[in-house]
Structure formats: structure tokens, C-alpha cells
Amino acid sequence: MANTVLNDVSLSTGQTQKSKSLPQDLIRRLVWKLSIATLLLMAVGSATRVMNAGLACPDWPLCYGEFVPTAQMNFQVFLEWFHRLDAAGIGFGTMALVGLSLWYRRELPQWLPWASVFALALIVFQGVLGGLTVTELLRFDIVTAHLGTALLFFSTLLIIGCLLLPYQGTGNAGKLTAVSMIAAILVYLQSILGALVGSQWALHQCFESSQLCTVMNSHILGVVPPTLATLTLVVFAWRTSALHPRLRKLANLAGACLVAQILLGVATFYLHLQVEPLTVSHQAMGATLLGTLVCFSTLALRDQQ
The missing domain is CATH 1.20.1330 (f41 fragment of flagellin, N-terminal domain)
Structure with a gap:
């Protein structure tokens, strides 16, 4: 299919x-x-x-x-x-x-x-x-x-x-396709964890009454897999010669979104969700990172044809 x-x-x-x-x-x-x-x-x-x-x-x-x-x-x-x-x-x-x-x-x-x-x-x-x-x-x-x-x-x-x-691919995407797909899935799952934290106000409840700390900590620890997968994609893209310029730009954008997302997450955590624009930017950046990885995966699949 x-x-x-x-x-x-x-x-x-x-x-x-x-x-x-x-x-x-x-x-x-x-x-x-x-x-x-x-x-x-x-x-x-x-x-x-x-x-x-x-x-x-x-x-x-x-x-x-x-x-x-x-x-x-x-x-x-x-x-x-x-x-x-x-x-x-x-x-x-x-x-x-x-x-x-x-x-x-x-x-x-x-x-x-x-x-x-x-x-x-x-x-x-x-x-x-x-x-x-x-x-x-x-x-x-x-x-x-x-x-x-x-x-x-x-x-x-x-x-x-x-x-x-x-789009006319160069045929050099190779294993980057699988890496980007895995990264996209992990970012999506991490976004769902973030939604659980937000919808239950888990951060507030953990700080104020030590409740729902497991939900909050799951989101914090859940940062690791998508971060490693996205960083792997960025490094592999840098090391892949003759990679299509559009794919290289998307990989660089994914790396930039990842850094921004982590910084926004840390700031949101330490400010206890008191700065609303930071919280909104955190979710929007997560969606942007997911979208970038989805676009990379789709074009990488086409690159192999």
C-alpha cells in the first residue's frame, strides 16, 4: 500500500x-x-x-x-x-x-x-x-x-x-527514514503525557500537595527518548553526504525546535506554570517539532523512490 x-x-x-x-x-x-x-x-x-x-x-x-x-x-x-x-x-x-x-x-x-x-x-x-x-x-x-x-x-x-x-529525492535518506519516524512517534507520545499533566494540573498539585507527582515525573523522564531520537536524526543528517537540501533544513529545524522545547519546558517547570505565554509556547513548540519530524519522515520516504 x-x-x-x-x-x-x-x-x-x-x-x-x-x-x-x-x-x-x-x-x-x-x-x-x-x-x-x-x-x-x-x-x-x-x-x-x-x-x-x-x-x-x-x-x-x-x-x-x-x-x-x-x-x-x-x-x-x-x-x-x-x-x-x-x-x-x-x-x-x-x-x-x-x-x-x-x-x-x-x-x-x-x-x-x-x-x-x-x-x-x-x-x-x-x-x-x-x-x-x-x-x-x-x-x-x-x-x-x-x-x-x-x-x-x-x-x-x-x-x-x-x-x-x-520533490525529486537524491536517494540518500537511508536509515534516516526509520529514525525520523521513531522520533515522531516518541514526540507524539510525549505530547500526550504533557496533555495529561496539563489537563490534571499535575504540576500544581505535585508542588502544593504532593499529588499526581507520578504523572508529572513521567512527563519529565519521558523527555529522554524523543530527545535522543531527534538528536540522532540531526547527527545522522549532518553525517549523510548528498542529503537533499530540504531534508537537511528540516533536520536542522528539528534540532532547533528540540533545544527551544527543552528550554521552554525547564522554564515552565521552575516558574510553576505562572507565566502563561511560556506554557502556551511550550505546547506550540512541541507541535512544531512533531510537524517537522512528520514532514522529514514523509519526504525521506519519497527520497527512497
């Missing part, structure tokens, strides 16, 4: 270079815009949590029974309202992605409509989880699943976008 998809990608790349397929270019631009909007959505979601705004709108999907709750609007209500507005925009954008991929299916790779439908299924499930976070009063397992699904949706968009990029 993977070989079929990659063969379709190689064919579509050649067609794009020769005929400048407008439908494929249109869909690729839409996917990248949705990816950026999703990254913003996760950052706003993190801000909503750390600012205790998750229940600022007591009902769902409207806010105080209105599309724009002007009478009740304050900063917390605005965060929750804007989070829902961004999510709705991404939902409509994903429906447009499915519609375009089906309408132009004869001019597109065969896997694209299926991938688009999968992305839509994720966003529908994400919407259900978003509603449950309100109706179930921010239950920690639902909040964690909400972020986990968002990261999976984000990764799906990036995979689609990278598969649609005009």
Missing part, C-alpha cells in the same frame, strides 16, 4: 512539473493553510486551558446561546469563542478539501480522496470531543484525547501536503 501511494506521488510530481496541475496546486495550498490554522488552534486551545477559560462558554456549540456573545464578552470568553471559531473554520476548510479532491479525482493521485476523507473523519471526531470537554466539565481524559486527535489531524495534513510537493 505504501509503495502504491509513493508511486502515485512520483507520478503526480512528474505531472505537476510538466503540466502545472492547477487542482493539485490549489489543494496543496489549502492543505498548508489548514495546517497553519490547526497549529494556531492548538496554541489558542492551550491558552484557553492555562487561562482557565475552558468553561468560559457554558454551552456548546454556541456561547451563551449566541454566535457572538457580545454582552458577556471578556478575555476568557473571547479565548474560548475564538477557539471554537477557528475550529469551525478548519472544519469547513476540511470539507472543502474533501469536495475538491472528489471533484478533481481524475486529475489527482488516487490516494488523495481517501486521505481527505480520513482528515474529515478526524475533524468530526475532534468536534465531538470539543463538545464533550464542555459538557463533561473538562474531564482530563477527554481533554487529553482532544489534543491527541488535534495532533493526529495536524500530522495528517502535513503528510498530505508533503506528498503533494514537487
Whole structure:
């Protein structure tokens, strides 16, 4: 199945270079815009949590029974309202992605409509989880699943976008493909641990009453595997001659994101989550690191064809 998809990608790349397929270019631009909007959505979601705004709108999907709750609007209500507005925009954008991929299916790779439908299924499930976070009063397992699904949706968009990029590999990625995939999986799991820490306020509870310290320490110790895997990827990329420039840039970006993420994590820990922008930046940087590794893995797979 993977070989079929990659063969379709190689064919579509050649067609794009020769005929400048407008439908494929249109869909690729839409996917990248949705990816950026999703990254913003996760950052706003993190801000909503750390600012205790998750229940600022007591009902769902409207806010105080209105599309724009002007009478009740304050900063917390605005965060929750804007989070829902961004999510709705991404939902409509994903429906447009499915519609375009089906309408132009004869001019597109065969896997694209299926991938688009999968992305839509994720966003529908994400919407259900978003509603449950309100109706179930921010239950920690639902909040964690909400972020986990968002990261999976984000990764799906990036995979689609990278598969649609005009790209001619050098065939030198080799073992870097496996290393980057392992690093991406480990970063995703570490993000889930981070979501558990945040959704249960484990850091506060551990410092104040010595509760949930196991959850917090699991996240701290969990830094080690993804850090080692990402550093291995960066070192191997430096040592691999004739590596595609795009892959080399992605490896360097992953290393920079890793350093920034560790620094943000340390600062967040020692400041006891008292500086909200640091906490939001910590989660956003984690998502950026994951996205970088996903893009590297996708292009490295194409590099082998």
C-alpha cells in the first residue's frame, strides 16, 4: 500500500512539473493553510486551558446561546469563542478539501480522496470531543484525547501536503527514514503525557500537595527518548553526504525546535506554570517539532523512490 501511494506521488510530481496541475496546486495550498490554522488552534486551545477559560462558554456549540456573545464578552470568553471559531473554520476548510479532491479525482493521485476523507473523519471526531470537554466539565481524559486527535489531524495534513510537493529525492535518506519516524512517534507520545499533566494540573498539585507527582515525573523522564531520537536524526543528517537540501533544513529545524522545547519546558517547570505565554509556547513548540519530524519522515520516504 505504501509503495502504491509513493508511486502515485512520483507520478503526480512528474505531472505537476510538466503540466502545472492547477487542482493539485490549489489543494496543496489549502492543505498548508489548514495546517497553519490547526497549529494556531492548538496554541489558542492551550491558552484557553492555562487561562482557565475552558468553561468560559457554558454551552456548546454556541456561547451563551449566541454566535457572538457580545454582552458577556471578556478575555476568557473571547479565548474560548475564538477557539471554537477557528475550529469551525478548519472544519469547513476540511470539507472543502474533501469536495475538491472528489471533484478533481481524475486529475489527482488516487490516494488523495481517501486521505481527505480520513482528515474529515478526524475533524468530526475532534468536534465531538470539543463538545464533550464542555459538557463533561473538562474531564482530563477527554481533554487529553482532544489534543491527541488535534495532533493526529495536524500530522495528517502535513503528510498530505508533503506528498503533494514537487520533490525529486537524491536517494540518500537511508536509515534516516526509520529514525525520523521513531522520533515522531516518541514526540507524539510525549505530547500526550504533557496533555495529561496539563489537563490534571499535575504540576500544581505535585508542588502544593504532593499529588499526581507520578504523572508529572513521567512527563519529565519521558523527555529522554524523543530527545535522543531527534538528536540522532540531526547527527545522522549532518553525517549523510548528498542529503537533499530540504531534508537537511528540516533536520536542522528539528534540532532547533528540540533545544527551544527543552528550554521552554525547564522554564515552565521552575516558574510553576505562572507565566502563561511560556506554557502556551511550550505546547506550540512541541507541535512544531512533531510537524517537522512528520514532514522529514514523509519526504525521506519519497527520497527512497
